[in-house]
Amino acid sequence: MPAQPVMRNNGSLRIAVVGGGIIGLSAALEMRARGADVAVYESGIQLGAGVTVRAAGMLGSAFDWALEADQRSLAALARHAGMLWPDFAARIERMGGGGVEFSKEGAIVVARSDAEIGWLETLAAACQARDLPVRRMSAADLKRDEPALTGGAKAALMLPEDRQVDAQIVLQRLGAALSRAGVGFKYGRKVERIVGGQVFQMPDGERFDRVVLATGSGPLPAFFGPRGAPLEHGLIEMIPVKGQMLALAPVGGGPQHVIHARDVYIAPKSRWVLVGATSERGRADTEVEPASVAALRTRAAALVPALADAPEVTAWAGVRPGTPDDAPMIGQTAIPGVFAALGHYRNGVLFAPATAELVADQVIDGKVSPLAGAFDPLRFDKQAEAAHSALQRD
Numbered sequence: 001m002p003a004q005p006v007m008r009n010n011g012s013l014r015i016a017v018v019g020g021g022i023i024g025l026s027a028a029l030e031m032r033a034r035g036a037d038v039a040v041y042e043s044g045i046q047l048g049a050g051v052t053v054r055a056a057g058m059l060g061s062a063f064d065w066a067l068e069a070d071q072r073s074l075a076a077l078a079r080h081a082g083m084l085w086p087d088f089a090a091r092i093e094r095m096g097g098g099g100v101e102f103s104k105e106g107a108i109v110v111a112r113s114d115a116e117i118g119w120l121e122t123l124a125a126a127c128q129a130r131d132l133p134v135r136r137m138s139a140a141d142l143k144r145d146e147p148a149l150t151g152g153a154k155a156a157l158m159l160p161e162d163r164q165v166d167a168q169i170v171l172q173r174l175g176a177a178l179s180r181a182g183v184g185f186k187y188g189r190k191v192e193r194i195v196g197g198q199v200f201q202m203p204d205g206e207r208f209d210r211v212v213l214a215t216g217s218g219p220l221p222a223f224f225g226p227r228g229a230p231l232e233h234g235l236i237e238m239i240p241v242k243g244q245m246l247a248l249a250p251v252g253g254g255p256q257h258v259i260h261a262r263d264v265y266i267a268p269k270s271r272w273v274l275v276g277a278t279s280e281r282g283r284a285d286t287e288v289e290p291a292s293v294a295a296l297r298t299r300a301a302a303l304v305p306a307l308a309d310a311p312e313v314t315a316w317a318g319v320r321p322g323t324p325d326d327a328p329m330i331g332q333t334a335i336p337g338v339f340a341a342l343g344h345y346r347n348g349v350l351f352a353p354a355t356a357e358l359v360a361d362q363v364i365d366g367k368v369s370p371l372a373g374a375f376d377p378l379r380f381d382k383q384a385e386a387a388h389s390a391l392q393r394d
């Protein structure tokens with residue numbers, strides 16, 4: 001059951017967002033726009049403590065989801081989010097005092113062998129089946145549009161609606177936009193305990209009507225009733241998925257588009273060229289391993305030889321907040337008035353404006369849109385219960 005909207009004397013609902021990554025801030029922006037009083041609790045002493053600033057900022061609606069035949073709801077969320085991004089970027093830029101490097105260029109996917117050509121064809125067919133724009137690129141198209149790609153591409157596709165932003169800049173601009181809109185930031189406040197009832201009391205004594213959990217891969221706070229009894233939120237902990245990334249200095253003759261091959265991607269920004277990324281399920285450390293970073297460079301240079309000698313600016317690792325079915329958890333938890341915006345795994349930057357909309361629909365308006373149904377944060381609990389009952393019937 002969605003929580004009923006509560007109107008306070010001054011007409012505003014008081015909402016605490018726990019977690020100041022792109023998901024928490026995007027949800028805060030949308031809820032503020034719908035008239036709520038919002039405060040963001042962030043354990044870091046400034047923005048950027050989580051994984052958002054480790055992301056490549058690709059908005060891969062088509063590349064990431066077209067081939068996932070059993071993930072229709074995720075593909076729909078990705079498509080919806082991709083369509084929201086142009087306006088979302090414009091809104092952040094307008095409110096946040098500057099650009100977010102939203103690029104309208106589209107992404108190029110390349111194949112270098114016959115086996116990869118088969119994969120490319122399957123991707124093209126999947127995009128067409130899902131009505132996602134896709135265009136085959138000839139050798140002449142490639143030479144004209146992305147001359148940096150001289151590393152043996154045999155075939156290529158253009159995904160014109162797979163755009164990109166600079167995730168680090170987006171986070172800073174979102175923070176500025178929220179401050180200007182009157183959202184309060186409580187930095188250095190790791191929320192470990194919340195006391196709930198009719199209202200929710202945070203560790204600093206502030207009270208709120210609703211709580212939105214957007215803690216990324218961090219541990220969830222514990223909830224207690226007014227007399228100290230534990231309250232069960234019914235959420236699972238996130239599955240960590242480590243990703244390592246290399247940032248190279250921009251070089252003459254470098255790429256202009258996001259480029260995907262099967263084993264690497266290249267995302268050029270104005271200040272660096274990002275090369276990613278490893279995907280290491282179950283790992284929650286942020287150690288950068290020289291062998292992984294060297295492998296990323298070798299793969300990138302095989303595609304774009306101009307990157308072979310590009311100076312390394314930095315390398316990093318972040319932890320994606322994963323879930324058992326790779327889909328986010330968006331909606332009310334088992335505690336009425338407490339909502340999840342969690343588990344955005346490898347697409348939190350892409351999904352942010354769509355998640356913000358779905359969260360605000362539920363938190364402010366008490367409505368669960370059809371798109372949100374598949375992301376019920378209690379679905380794993382329910383699956384466990386169903387499996388348990390099936391066992392008992394056996």
Ligand SMILES: Cc1cc2nc3c(=O)[nH]c(=O)nc-3n(C[C@H](O)[C@H](O)[C@H](O)COP(=O)(O)OP(=O)(O)OC[C@H]3O[C@@H](n4cnc5c(N)ncnc54)[C@H](O)[C@@H]3O)c2cc1C
Pocket residue numbers: 018019020021022023024041042043044048049050051052053054055056057058059060189190191192214215216217218219220221242243244245276277278317318319320321341342343344345346347348349350351
């Ligand atoms: C190498 C790599 C590349 C990626 N590339 C892309 C990409 O190209 N496109 C894309 O869409 N996604 C990408 N992602 C995934 C993306 O980074 C995440 O899905 C997204 O950033 C998740 O955002 P979030 O707000 O949920 O988490 P976070 O950014 O981690 O934010 C959570 C925040 O909550 C705070 N917090 C945690 N616990 C508490 C607490 N108890 N109290 C207060 N504060 C708390 C943390 O300090 C943190 O600031 C990539 C990830 C990696 C690792």
